Amino acid sequence: DIQMTQSPSTLSASVGDRVTITCRASQSISAWLAWYQQKPGKAPKLLIYEASRLESGVPSRFSGSGSGTEFTLTISSLQPDDFATYYCQQYNTYWTFGQGTKVEIK
Amino acid sequence: KLVESGGGLAQPGGSLRLSCAASGITLAGYAMSWVRQAPGKGPEWVSAISSDGGGTYYADSVKGRFTISRDNSKNTLYLEMNSLRDEDTAVYYCAKEYAFDIWGQGTMVTVSS
Numbered sequence: 001d002i003q004m005t006q007s008p009s010t011l012s013a014s015v016g017d018r019v020t021i022t023c024r025a026s027q028s029i030s031a032w033l034a035w036y037q038q039k040p041g042k043a044p045k046l047l048i049y050e051a052s053r054l055e056s057g058v059p060s061r062f063s064g065s066g067s068g069t070e071f072t073l074t075i076s077s078l079q080p081d082d083f084a085t086y087y088c089q090q091y092n093t094y095w096t097f098g099q100g101t102k103v104e105i106k
Numbered sequence: 107k108l109v110e111s112g113g114g115l116a117q118p119g120g121s122l123r124l125s126c127a128a129s130g131i132t133l134a135g136y137a138m139s140w141v142r143q144a145p146g147k148g149p150e151w152v153s154a155i156s157s158d159g160g161g162t163y164y165a166d167s168v169k170g171r172f173t174i175s176r177d178n179s180k181n182t183l184y185l186e187m188n189s190l191r192d193e194d195t196a197v198y199y200c201a202k203e204y205a206f207d208i209w210g211q212g213t214m215v216t217v218s219s
Contacts, residue, residue, distance in 0.1 A: 095141075095154070097150065
């Protein structure tokens with residue numbers, strides 16, 4: 001099974017900050033990685049697919065990079081609506097989610 | 107839009123059947139999955155089915171107990187859950203494609219005596 005490890009688990013930041021979340025796969029997944037944003041009581045929302053492709057309608061302040069086993073999600077300038085939990089997910093072999101990164105207000 | 111139904115309270119060892127009805131999109135031609143999220147936990151992939159229903163895939167935690175199926179003529183996805191356990195308690199979502207670009211709102215399944 002492919003394991004996904006995210007860091008940090010919690011991140012405290014202010015509006016306007018540049019934020020980076022890291023996701024590591026236990027084996028190579030090429031670029032078959034997605035990033036999701038989830039708010040309480042809601043389903044996850046797809047932000048990025050194929051490691052770096054921005055889903056339609058998602059603000060351009062979100063970007064993704066990486067391939068193989070190391071990936072990052074960057075929010076270039078944190079907005080009030082961005083305080084949420086973020087998950088990475090591999091879909092190279094079945095599907096596995098990371099444990100999540102909660103972005104909190106500093 | 108995807109709309110799940112069929113959740114509720116079940117006893118350990120019991121059964122439930124979840125449905126996921128699509129509107130505004132045609133499910134035929136897309137792989138579909140069920141994903142669950144236990145209270146306070148991250149999402150966990152449960153099961154997937156190929157676009158024509160010919161291929162089905164399960165997480166080890168549900169293999170042999172859950173069955174995924176689809177009826178493309180009814181634009182609906184199903185999850186038959188048997189031999190339910192306490193640890194199956196979660197919100198169950200259906201999701202479209204390999205990178206889950208569309209999700210339903212979820213249906214709560216509670217397994218408790």
